[in-house]
Amino acid sequence: MDVQRFNHRKNDHISRNTTPDNWSETTLEDDAMKIYTRSIFADQQAELYGTLSKCLPMETKIEEPFLKISMKDWKAHGDGLLEVCFKKGEDVIASCSCRRFEQYGLLCKHIYFVFKMFKVKEIPNKYVMRRWTKDVVPNALNNTSDLNVDDNDGHKKAKEVAYEIMQTGENLIGNLMRDFDHLVIVRDQIREMKEMVDELRITKPIDPKFDRYSRLIGYEKPNTDAPPTVRVPTGIRNKGRGSHKRIKSKKEQIISLKGKRSRTCSVCNTKGHDIRTCSVLKGQASVADKKGKKRRAVQLETDPGLLDEEDEEAETGEGEEEYDEVDEADDSDSEW
Template sequence: MIWELGTLNLGPVKAFNIMRKRYGGFENVGATKDDCKNFRARIHSYIGQYDADMVINRLTDKKQFMVDYSFFHSVDENKRLTDLYKMVFVPFTGIDNHCRNVTLGAGFLASESIESYKWLLQSFLNSFGKQPNVVVTDQDPAMKQAIEAVFDKSRHRLCMWHIMKKLADKVGHQLCNNEDFKRRMCDIVWTDSITPETFERDWKLIMIDFGLTENKWIDDMFGMRSSWIPAFYRHEPMSGLMRTTSRSESENHFFCQVANSQLTLVEFFNHFDGAMDIQRFNHRKNDHISRNTVPDNFSESTLEDDAMKIYTRSIFADQQTELQGTLSECLPMETKIEEPFLKISMKDWKAHGDGLLEVCFKKGEDVIALCTCRRFEQYGLLCKHIYFVFKMFKVKEIPNKYVMRRWTKDVVPNDLNNTFDITVDGDDAHKKAKEVAYEIMQTGEYLIGNLIKDFDHLLIVKDRMREMKEMVDELRITKPIDPKFDRYSRLIGYEKPNTDDPPTVRVPTGIRNKGRGSHKRIKSKKEKIISLKGKRGQTCSHCNIKGHDIRTCKVLKGEATAADKVANKEGRKRRAIQLEKDPNLVDEEEEEVETGDEEEFEESDEAEDSDFECEDE
């Protein structure tokens, strides 16, 4: 259980505490907290210098048995991994047919140089065989040059959020808090409903009105406007799906929950496989919901029924909202005939600007519908304006040309290649095992889908499956116990090379990359100011001279020098002024003399601060 909980980013101590609660006390765990720590140490000892070797061998085996799996690595002259290790984790994030994040691939870089990124992007291209249409990143210059060199046919888009986040620092917080400035900037930056010409005109007017014509950063951002402003991506297919790196940031957070920078390669890949299992499970769950459940039909129109049959649940919800918008948000204004097309002008009450739009429509066997909002071109989904025209001309089903396959229920086959790692001998046996497993999965989905409302029969199925599970558990228990190292190998899923030779691939030495921060706790401004002042000096309550207390006061003992007497005189004057302002100080001093608590309290505080700083270091 320690290893399994470790894949959730829980250390041996937390794993021990979970087992203590789970099994009802310390005595029922069967091990101590130190045993749990030592277990992990023994795992690390077992891996040893073969960390990279074990991972490379495992990934090479997966590449042989999994058709759609790709893996690349490279080493330097010392046989150390040059582009694969824990320093920089680079996931490639896409969007699945449920509009959820999906990890297309991932890489490890030993440095964030142009050559490293080129190697990674070329490996990605070799795996997929096709360049992506649009790549969204931040303003990293090394990444920019690598994308231009490798993905020469892709459109490189900069993250809008990262750029707009810098606006306050570049133009001043006072201007950024101006409501008129914020409204006018957001109206032209965040919308894809305006043309590039409109954006350029309004941008220049804003800069003139607010005195930003001489701002160099503003000029630089305007110069690269075609790389980040949505208005310049209106004609780019599917460009509306990603404008910022927010999906990538979400993926980073997702992986941080199951991994950390202190893991070995073997541990990290086990954690990574666990994260991928979570992602695949969520995808299968969404597939099951889309295929086996029926959502509500609010409008009871044939178009909504057709969308329900075609699209996944989340995409159907989007199309349902668009269909509902045809009832309350669209108003036809004028219809023109320009053979063979009809041009219908309408007003959208929720659209950007004046809300005036135009739909170009041709009825017949080959239905054509184009809207000036360009939602279908940017997202692959029809807009409310086209649905309004379909209803107007009695189009009962969504034409096939306007159904983008990437949003349909069956675009991702329920293939077991990426779901189960079935290790059987021989290609034929491997294929048969997958077919049987696939049939079991289909049968399970069928039973649940058909008996979900028949509770009694559902309980019968559950009991039968529980009996089979117990039978499988008994088979596992009665198997002979493996030798210790075989148990470790089976536990972590990686086999150590059966040789005393040095590893063929060695782990790299640590490299400090840009953007890497300190592991120390970030101190507040107040803490920094206090630390600059240093330790608070002691002041004697008798002579009011700094540097000693009443127990070591020379004036009180009669050992004062002439300088001490002068200082004592000045101190008594200051003390008299303090007592006039607060007479209660006399009682507090008497209590301190009796107990001596003040000095002990200060020393205790100092000791705690010292320990804390030492742990930080």
Template sequence: MMFVPFTGVDNHYRNVTLGAAIIGNETAETYSWLLNAFRQAFGRAPPVIVTDQDPAMRKVIQDTWPESRHRLCMWHIMDKLTTKFFISEYVVGANLCNSTDFKKRLCGIVWTDALLPKQFETEWGVILADFYLFCNPNCMLVEFLGHFDSAIEAQRHKHRKNDHDTRHTNPDIFAKEFVLEQQAANIYIRTIFFDAQLEIQTAIHKCGIGQWDEREDNFVNFYVKNFSQTCTTFFQVIMWQLDMTISCSCNRNEQFGLLCVHIFCVLRFLDIRQFPERYIMRRWTREVVPNSAPGAILGINESDDRYRQVNGVVRGITRSAESLINRLVHNFDALCAFRDHVVQYQSTTNQAVVNAPPRSRRDRFAEITGYTQETPVTVRMLKTPRFKGMGKPTRMKSKREIAISQSGKKWVMNVAIANAGA
């Protein structure tokens, strides 16, 4: 079967698995069902989707998600080169690239406009044959799901660690005279702040404004030179004086939602003392993913003031508890005393609160989503399709089965020889 993960980018600018599916074939009908299921789960199609060059997927995206921009990701294909090639059953991509001319030959047919598609396929086949490349399809479904669960748990652990580092550690501030750096540390989660800090440091030490001119329509053009780059051109930063709207010709803010080194250079030149709020994308901020949302669990509408009050109190309690634990972690006796205090309060609360009978999973989801209608689920039998990379259609046999099979063949051969002799 084919495993199809949906991968996005979380608020720490790391890859995160949004969902996954195991499908029985790679037909347009199956992909259409899958994309519709994704839209149903998330409420909308993604604005951009990046896939490999699969004809069925390309057609289905055009028909099912017409509002999405579909692109093929060559960078990821080349970046994963050293980990995606197998010889026999061992990953040897790094050695293959370092000790042979494999990467040079591959780049020679990939990064060129001189080859027609048919010629490319021919050259590609020659490379696969010369280096004995193929994939290992012998992973059992149960084994695969175990690996997948481990990978997802590691992903969640890394996300929790990034959240913890953002809340409870303080980064070093290098440009204390440039107040925007300290403000960025208070606004952004840690990984995004390090990115902004690098841009700020480059703006201070390696950038300069060549000239600027003020236009009649309240626009000011700044021409910024970045000496850390090899290009000799100036980047144009345009600022509208009435509302401090600013943009740069490098389009970094439009692409990533983060200010570029050239804009920071202009802000420092103008002695701007407040980080421009209009250019703070919420997905990169510290509070974009709260620790918990009990307001949703209680069934309170998000627009209700009570929802914000409950969530605010819970987040405050959680932050205080996490901060206290981090301070007491080196004092074992004090940590145990805090634990005993929490356990005692928990037992007091359990005696005072009358627990309702546990609700079913269906009831909990119905209360959260507000959807109670039962939906019929149709489970269709898997077909036995053939798709790329599937390998041999036969199942793996044990040594006992192979021995029995071979002994049977020998017995039939002996009978045939005896009959021929007779």
């Protein structure tokens, strides 16, 4: 806020106490220089410059009590043809088809061109918006907010008097900038008044910055002398603490979002057990074994001659000894 106030006072001082360059030396530009702030005057100065290089009158029609002037604007959109409706007299009326004044509150180059054509020396008051003028905000406005009076009516009247004093001083300075002798006289009188006020010691001391900000936000300081108690908020992680966890890669993050994969049986397509413990597979094996034994029994009943030597050895148990001997021989060879 201090920076904004400083920039405001700086720009206000530049607008009020400095004089910009007047390249055209016309009365319209002089009037705009006295009325508008510096940035708005730069805009109007560019419009006045455009009356020389960008506007060309084409045709004039008389429709009582107005004159309609058609002109060519080289920088306008489209065909660049515009029309200005103008009435000269004590009450000057001017309007342009570009509608710049209706949009921004500032006159366009086309109206200025017509003003120069019909020798209008000053900008009419109806076409001067107060928000673009120098005196829209009195200088040092914030200093009047701390006036010490008894009631609200007195405060209001005191503020009005303060505004009037500031505006009067600014107008005096503005009018006497080119008259050095009278400007020095006014300065000496103001110095005498200031010395008188200093002798009476009625100047108000500057309040501390803390008190000014407290009044601004409505804060009231408690009447206790104890120091304030500051507690650490609960549930707040300290800055820079970290999570104490390993940073996962993108692949690990995607896998964790999908969830852990579980093993499924290829036979029954059931999750959670292996194919070796699948009950469906065991049931299929037992059924196949039963069917094979049953088929073998049926074949033996129909043809007893199918009983081969292996079946006889299995029944008598003679082949087991030979098998054991072969195994023993193989074991001895492998050890050797």
